[in-house]
Amino acid sequence: MVTRNMSNKFIDNPLNCPVTRTMSIIGGKWKPIILNCIGDRTIRFGKLNQIIPSISNKVLAGELKELEQFGLVHRIEFTEMPPRVEYSLTNAGKSLLPLLHELANWGKTQTAKKIIKEFA
Amino acid sequence: MVTRNMSNKFIDNPLNCPVTRTMSIIGGKWKPIILNCIGDRTIRFGKLNQIIPSISNKVLAGELKELEQFGLVHRIEFTEMPPRVEYSLTNAGKSLLPLLHELANWGKTQTAKKIIKEFA
DNA sequence: AATACAAGTAACCAAATGGTAACCAGAAAT
DNA sequence: ATTTCTGGTTACCATTTGGTTACTTGTATT
Numbered sequence: 001m002v003t004r005n006m007s008n009k010f011i012d013n014p015l016n017c018p019v020t021r022t023m024s025i026i027g028g029k030w031k032p033i034i035l036n037c038i039g040d041r042t043i044r045f046g047k048l049n050q051i052i053p054s055i056s057n058k059v060l061a062g063e064l065k066e067l068e069q070f071g072l073v074h075r076i077e078f079t080e081m082p083p084r085v086e087y088s089l090t091n092a093g094k095s096l097l098p099l100l101h102e103l104a105n106w107g108k109t110q111t112a113k114k115i116i117k118e119f120a
Numbered sequence: 121m122v123t124r125n126m127s128n129k130f131i132d133n134p135l136n137c138p139v140t141r142t143m144s145i146i147g148g149k150w151k152p153i154i155l156n157c158i159g160d161r162t163i164r165f166g167k168l169n170q171i172i173p174s175i176s177n178k179v180l181a182g183e184l185k186e187l188e189q190f191g192l193v194h195r196i197e198f199t200e201m202p203p204r205v206e207y208s209l210t211n212a213g214k215s216l217l218p219l220l221h222e223l224a225n226w227g228k229t230q231t232a233k234k235i236i237k238e239f240a
Numbered sequence: 241a242a243t244a245c246a247a248g249t250a251a252c253c254a255a256a257t258g259g260t261a262a263c264c265a266g267a268a269a270t
Numbered sequence: 271a272t273t274t275c276t277g278g279t280t281a282c283c284a285t286t287t288g289g290t291t292a293c294t295t296g297t298a299t300t
Contacts, residue, residue, distance in 0.1 A: 018225070023149070024236065025236070027143075032143055099226050105138070106216065107137070116135050
């Protein structure tokens with residue numbers, strides 16, 4: 001199995017393609033939104049759930065756990081009752097912010113809005 | 121259903137979130153790779169299939185059809201035998217190139233490579 | 241007469257993803 | 271005594287996505 005990218009370099013495996021790597025890390029329905037929502041602040045689980053009410057807490061918990069395993073998100077658990085958990089981006093996570101910003105910017109264009117309007 | 125983005129604006133529908141819009145247009149396993157592979161050139165179906173051998177021609181055909189419907193890809197069919205079809209990016213499609221470039225760049229970082237190595 | 245070519249399509253199947261609803265802990269407030 | 275608070279987990283189900291194989295078309299070559 002051989003993949004070749006735009007500059008005609010051979011790639012023996014899809015994960016050697018940089019675009020594929022990025023997408024397999026932050027692709028999916030919720031990850032970029034979550035990362036973007038955390039941004040530069042420290043935020044509690046419940047607050048995230050408020051800001052993105054259309055995500056179920058099961059899925060939110062799962063995505064956050066994955067992002068934490070990837071080292072993109074930092075999780076601090078306070079052993080209180082009721083529990084408190086705070087999330088923030090690690091430096092690796094913050095390195096994604098410019099990309100996420102571009103993602104958001106393109107989504108603001110008329111082009112994007114028109115496509116969504118027509119097909120969603 | 122109400123979503124609020126980083127700047128704390130309310131969003132009554134996930135598709136009012138720019139990040140979600142972009143992801144629902146170019147997200148998925150293959151679309152960003154295909155767009156990036158087309159880039160600034162005109163390219164035949166078979167050539168794309170050579171460059172991305174790990175995609176089945178059924179899926180490649182489907183993704184290209186969607187991208188064409190979105191107005192991101194231009195398709196010219198020559199009525200010859202055997203058939204010839206050429207794909208290129210429309211201006212709307214080309215407006216994605218900076219974003220795709222950023223996507224690729226982040227995928228080239230050590231951070232990305234390390235995550236892939238550990239979890240794929 | 242059979243085979244190859246390019247660009248798909250059709251039928252079918254497997255896996256990943258996402259969603260729902262119920263439940264848990266242990267202290268504090270009603 | 272019951273309800274509330276938070277940050278989850280579990281079991282289960284539906285949808286979406288992606289993948290495999292075989293087939294088509296008309297001309298040209300072996």
